[in-house]
Amino acid sequence: MSKTIQKQTSLRRALHYVQDSRRLFALGLFAIIVLTAGNLAGPLILRSIIDEAIPKGDLWGLMFRAALYLMILLFMGILSYVGMITIARMGLEVVSRIKYDVFSHLLTLPVSYFDAHPVGELISRTENDCERVRELFSQIAVTIIVNSLFFLGMLAVCLYLEPKVTLYLAIATPVVLMLVILVFDKLRYFYDLHRQYQAQILAHITEFIQGWDILRVFNRKDWAISRVDECSRQRRDVDVKTSMLQYGIMGALNFSLGPLFMVLIIIFFVPQVVQGALTMGTLLVFFEYSRRIFEPILAIAENIRGIHQARVSLDRIFTILDLEPEITIPHQRTEGPITFEHEIESRHVWFAYKGEDWVLKDVSFTVHRGESLAVVGASGSGKSTTIGLLCGFYRPQRGEILIDGQNLATLDLSRWRRNIGLVLQDVYLFPGSVLENIRFYDDARGGNISAGEKQLLSFARALAFNPQLVILDEATASVDIQTERKIHESMKVLFAGRTAVVVAHRLSSI
Incomplete structure (x- = not known):
């Protein structure tokens, strides 16, 4: 089985734990969808004020739209709280079930498995890896869903207002997104190394704390510190390389895509406004969206690291769950009660x-x-x-x-x-x-x-x-x-x- 298939299988198996929390997921998803609609409505209300209320001198219409915008902001605040709390609770429920299964399965494994694996490594797998999974089904999931819906919503509104220019944008966006995803996928090797060094650090710390009296008696404190420090420096070097690649790419994209889109809007739309073919309100909608159009893409790209880390953690978790337990009841065992008579x-x-x-x-x-x-x-x-x-x-x-x-x-x-x-x-x-x-x-x-x-x-x-x-x-x-x-x-x-x-x-x- 290839690594790609294994990753897909791990994610698919993890979704099984979400099924028991589907009500929380549905409630959180509903709150996120309504929240996204509220975020999209702000520039449209501004367009209505500029194109309709101000030219007509409609003071009451202006006040109504302002009050509506304020109500939307308040409602969005409430929904944001409800959505985040709901999804966070779902993540806690999911990770609690995973931890229960991992710990329960560890207790069924043969003694030889524990002889070969340090305590710190097992703690890392049952605690740190599960916490990575919790982030996947709470913080990371919320970020990806919100930003995906917001980006698609902005594209839909822009397509309705000005189909031709939006079509060019829609064609270019998947290319940019795929490029970012491919780059971050190459970083998975460094994420794997990070988890390995993290497990080694925890294993050393656990063992050295348990044997602190021996370390002091034999004056081996410096040796223990050097062992932990060596693993820490190796993890640091990996994290530095990863951060330089990740934030270098993100900075380049953020610097180039936003200003480039603003230039395209000026080239395509300003002449139409001058000619009266496009309203000022519509231009402001595009300006507002252009300021935020690539924020969802970058946010999704940033969370790709979290996704890969969670997938690595899932692999480690399911590696434990896939281990054969100790065979305490053989298939072909001697029937009858176990007696020791002779x-x-x-x-x-x-x-x-x-x-x-x-x-x-x-x-x-x-x-x-x-x-x-x-x-x-x-x-x-x-x-x-x-x-x-x-x-x-x-x-x-x-x-x-x-x-x-x-x-x-x-x-x-x-x-x-x-x-x-x-x-x-x-x-x-x-x-x-x-x-x-x-x-x-x-x-x-x-x-x-x-x-x-x-x-x-x-x-x-x-x-x-x-x-x-x-x-x-x-x-x-x-x-x-x-x-x-x-x-x-x-x-x-x-x-x-x-x-x-x-x-x-x-x-x-x-």
Whole structure:
């Protein structure tokens, strides 16, 4: 599929989110149409005053037209407010639905995806890219619709008043517009680079803030600053090139087209006014429109950048939504409830995160129900990888994990994981109270409690739902000796009737 087709598909898919807000869109569009009509009416009222009220000495007609013009201005102000608020609300609704879908889909992706993508990049995609889309369906959409209708309305009025000259203008305008669109389309490469550097900056900032204490201890603050500064300078250079091209073209068009059109009006219309073939009011209408005739084109051209940026963001968003979720329920799975009554077996398992750089080579072991298995080894020997395979986070490239003789790849992973109580060395606490974390409630990451207290909370959380299989991955690494001794004393009670897999660097922890 070509890039052009992909872009069109992304925009078309995005319109699906607008359908649920079609009432807001219709209301906003109606307000915009009426607002455009009011903008077109001003010069026509002025023409009526000059050509009819003043020559006839019609004071009341003059006052009526002036009052009508004032009423139109007031009504336009109200409609402008209503239209902008309505479209802005629609944009918020659209982006809220997109964010919901993106975040929901992220939670279905396999662990390997998060291993390969930094947190900052994912934040950029779920937040910054969605905000670009919001601008597309609010500010950018309003600008394009208003200016398109206003330009077409001015052409229609000019065509009615003086068809011949307007026809030349109508022929030249699409050529100018296409030229501007082609130039801005060439800038899309720079917009892509901008988004890439922006994601890198967010990724670095997120990682460095999370590890600020390590950076200070090892005196690596300058290194972290230089990494962020390098990406920032690269983004700056791209933005400078883009701005020079964009505003250079826009300035040239704005300087040349407006005065050129004014000269054409003087050449074509002033002799007709002198000869009496054209009224002064009509000439003033053309002068007024000529002053604004290319404003819509330039405004649309300026928003082409926003359109391209939004299209890049849409591509990034739909790239996430198109990712295959983790297969927790295989199509050809073993029917019946998932029971763990006999044993867990690792049979000739080979696993590598990349290529054939094997972390595990032909690993076989069996854990019977109620037994405890100790996995001891140096860092990088594959202990945590083994845990990940048992939890179904990864699948072995060779061999298989068997649960009571059934291949784990054929089981419903979401149901299998309900049997597991997992305690990791690096404990994550969710916002909320101690009780809520034990219940795994969804309401700061426990930043005000110690690492040992976090570890104890993790133990309580893992055992709260009476799991059949308890997995401890360096679970006592963050507690003191006395607490570790108490945990060891409680192991017989905690592991009673349960199967346990205990991972540690040293035998003394076992």
